[in-house]
Amino acid sequence: MPDIKALILADTIVDPILRFLSDRSTTPFIEAKTGPYNQVQQILMDPHHSVWKEENELLIVWTTPERSIPSFEKVLGYEEFEINSLMDEVDYFARNIIESSQRSKLTFVVSWSMPPHYREIQTLAYKHNVGHTNILMQMNLRLAQHFSNYNHIVLLDSNYWYISLQKKSFDHKMFALGKINYSRDYFEKAAYEMKSVIRAFQGQTKKVIICDLDNTLWGGIIGDDGIDNINLGGINPIGESFIQFQKELKKLRERGILLAISSKNDESIAKDMIENHPEMILRMFDFSSYRINWKDKAENIAEMVNELNIGLQSVVFLDDNPTERERVKQAFPEIYTPDLPEDYTAYPTFIRMLDCFETIEITxxxxxxxxxxxxxxxxxxxxxxxxxxxxxxxxxxxxxxxxxxxxxxxxxxxxxxxxxxxxxxxxxxxxxxxxxxxxxxxxxxxxxxxxxxxxxxxxxxxxxxxxxxxxxxxxxxxxxxxxxxxxxxxxxxxxxxxxxxxxxxxxxxxxxxxxxxxxxxxxxxxxxxxxxxxxxxxxxxxxxxxxxxxxxxxxxx
CATH class of the missing domain: 3.40.630.30 (Gcn5-related N-acetyltransferase (GNAT))
Structure with a gap:
């Protein structure tokens, strides 16, 4: 697949992200260039600027709220400001982005957020038209309203990047030496999320989850433990985690991801568990295909893929057994076979964090x-x-x-x-x-x-x-x-x-x-x-x- 050419317009130094966007270990391969430093508004307003001479498929607009919206700098400084004037500035910024977005196939706008190392006064944070957090939320919602009729403009959730990173997002030394607002890990996370969105536009998202049953959808082995002794729900953290895991799979099913089963089990016993256990979230009608038998799982998966008439590259295989996972990895490298956490309580978070189900719309x-x-x-x-x-x-x-x-x-x-x-x-x-x-x-x-x-x-x-x-x-x-x-x-x-x-x-x-x-x-x-x-x-x-x-x-x- 050819490289995607991208232009990044930013009001801070974001050059470290270039190496992560161009990293060929993950698709797509993005060949990005940064525009002149801190000239975002000027470039967006000037259709004849030199940066527009080269055609780019992707435009990335990455700004800080205080630099792109002058009134927000007053908010941060606890100065007097007019909320209507601030929103007028947001409107003006949004219109410039919409106009410039016509010069590329796809436009990413990084939403405005306050970094976690910046502590807001907690009593004021959400106070309407006063707190930094409240006003920033209004600003982002205003952008979203402007972009709602333009599907080629994607407002990316930078606040999620901060929350999900679980590593430091700000490096004091990098800022002191080069005025770089973000850490290496943050740039890597941003590139990772941008690539997942592009894959959705390219039709590369996954369409089917094929999952095991024992110790995957529930705790225990149904053939040995019996339906009354399976760990599912109840008042213990592991049983509750399997419930939450099934709920996450159900959400994916509701938005169009197919579910299927590949399990080494007695079919009648497994079906009885699925249909009659009172805590089961998923029932047999939630699955588009299943193979519950003692045959090789790779063989079963091949049959189901053929039955559903989908490509192997569209499949995710979930199984707690590392031997079964390795068998499928060897047989079908095109199938995404992630390693499930050893800790069952981590299952719900694991499925929520998968980026391979990104979508543009739900029809x-x-x-x-x-x-x-x-x-x-x-x-x-x-x-x-x-x-x-x-x-x-x-x-x-x-x-x-x-x-x-x-x-x-x-x-x-x-x-x-x-x-x-x-x-x-x-x-x-x-x-x-x-x-x-x-x-x-x-x-x-x-x-x-x-x-x-x-x-x-x-x-x-x-x-x-x-x-x-x-x-x-x-x-x-x-x-x-x-x-x-x-x-x-x-x-x-x-x-x-x-x-x-x-x-x-x-x-x-x-x-x-x-x-x-x-x-x-x-x-x-x-x-x-x-x-x-x-x-x-x-x-x-x-x-x-x-x-x-x-x-x-x-x-x-």
Whole structure:
């Protein structure tokens, strides 16, 4: 993956972060430069400044509140100030950032916070319009309000960096020698958090947690101890920690992370524990897949990954047994297999601190993803009972609704583009503002597709966009969720879009496939539809229209 070029505008010295951003032991690799020292406002206001001559994908604005907002310096000095004037200064600062953010694909703004070595008068800290803490919170909320309509601007929580660091965030010697406000550890933490956000925009976040049962979801071994002697809940700290751990997994499930089980156990005994123990937070319906048997866990995981139709790189494996973890690490290095703490009471904090589930938005499809995968399991059961693939496909009663891209569908559309890896023609990644602006041009068309069948609604699961120029059409993006692959739905989608293009009297259509490590499934679909794969020209007569799929156009042709 190529380096991301970044520009950092700061009113203090932040150069030590550059080495952590460019550290190649973690992705992405960020090649960053700092702008002139303490000239943030001047640079944001000047579109012709020399720093803007070089294109940067990422802009990082890192300021201290007292330097960027003059009235806040009065607050710190216990001088008289006008709260309305202070907020006007915040508004002005925010507008300058919004204007400058158009010069990069993504903008990070580091929120304002007071370092922990600065002690506030506790009786005044939260006093409204008086205390430093209260006013700073208002300032950050004001920034958040300004940025709320711009998804490419991310307000980063620097206060969390301080709280979670658990190391010194300020080095007196570094400040005395170089006026550096932050410690080496703080810069490393900041870079770590920035990279996790970028990975979310690049679609690299994890999608599935596969976890063990004994001494992972509960304390003890269910086959030996029995349901009455399992340590879960109760009035002891370990049992309560397992409850909290399950609650954290439940939260992840509610926002779209799939849960699965890989456990060496007797299936009936384990299921009885999950379904009938009064303190269990997670029940069998919370899991999209499971393998509870005595087989090799790596083999079980391979089966579930295939069943869920996801890539290994999207999986997190949690197991208390270091031998089982090592087996999975050796078999599937792409799977993230962290070492669980030896202390069970640390489990809840451990899962909360994982950064691999970062997301840009939580959509309706996220909230019902587990249910959608469970419906997919029902479809596969019906397949096993069908006399043939064709009979099974016809029995599904598949309906595809073709919708124009509208504002209310934008978040889901961009999520599909950014998170889909396998069935993704070009693997382009976008911000919402960027994609909406692109779709607004007359020569560009975007269609999204809602898929449903007799088992239920799969939601918005696909997108095709194309651009027209000089009587030629270019398919720019073609993505489809892995949940609906294998039912010839992709054939219906492409046929529908090509039919629209034909009505425009277009001479030729290209679909440029950009190979990645993960999108071979798309090439397997498209390769026989090219007249010549070297020029990506489509033979429109080679795209069939499956007669068992009912396509409903909600687009004016």
């Amino acid at each position: 309706r499809e996220d909230r019902v993803r587990t249910e959608m995968y469970q419906k997919e399991s029902e479809r596969k059961i019906s397949l096993s009972n069908a006399s043939s693939i064709d009979d099974w496909l016809k029995s599904l009663d598949i309906i595809v609704k073709v919708l124009p891209l509208e504002k209310n569908l934008l978040t889901r559309a961009v999520q599909l583009l950014n998170k889909t890896n396998q069935f993704n023609m070009a693997t382009n990644r976008y911000t919402e503002d960027e994609y909406w602006n692109w779709s607004s041009f007359d020569q560009n068309q975007v269609y999204v597709f809602q898929v449903q069948d007799k088992f239920g609604d799969s939601g918005i699961t696909a997108l095709i966009s194309f651009s027209v120029s000089n009587n030629q059409a270019e398919i720019v993006d073609f993505v489809m969720s892995c949940r609906v692959m294998g039912k010839k739905i992709e054939e219906a989608l492409l046929f529908n879009v090509l039919s629209k293009i034909k009505k425009m009297n277009i001479d030729s259509v290209r679909a440029r496939y950009q190979k990645t490590d993960k999108n071979q499934p798309f090439f397997d679909f498209i390769k026989d539809k090219y007249t010549d794969s070297s020029d990506y020209l489509l033979d429109m007569n080679k795209v069939p229209s499956p007669d068992f799929i009912n396509v409903i156009n909600e687009v004016q042709n």
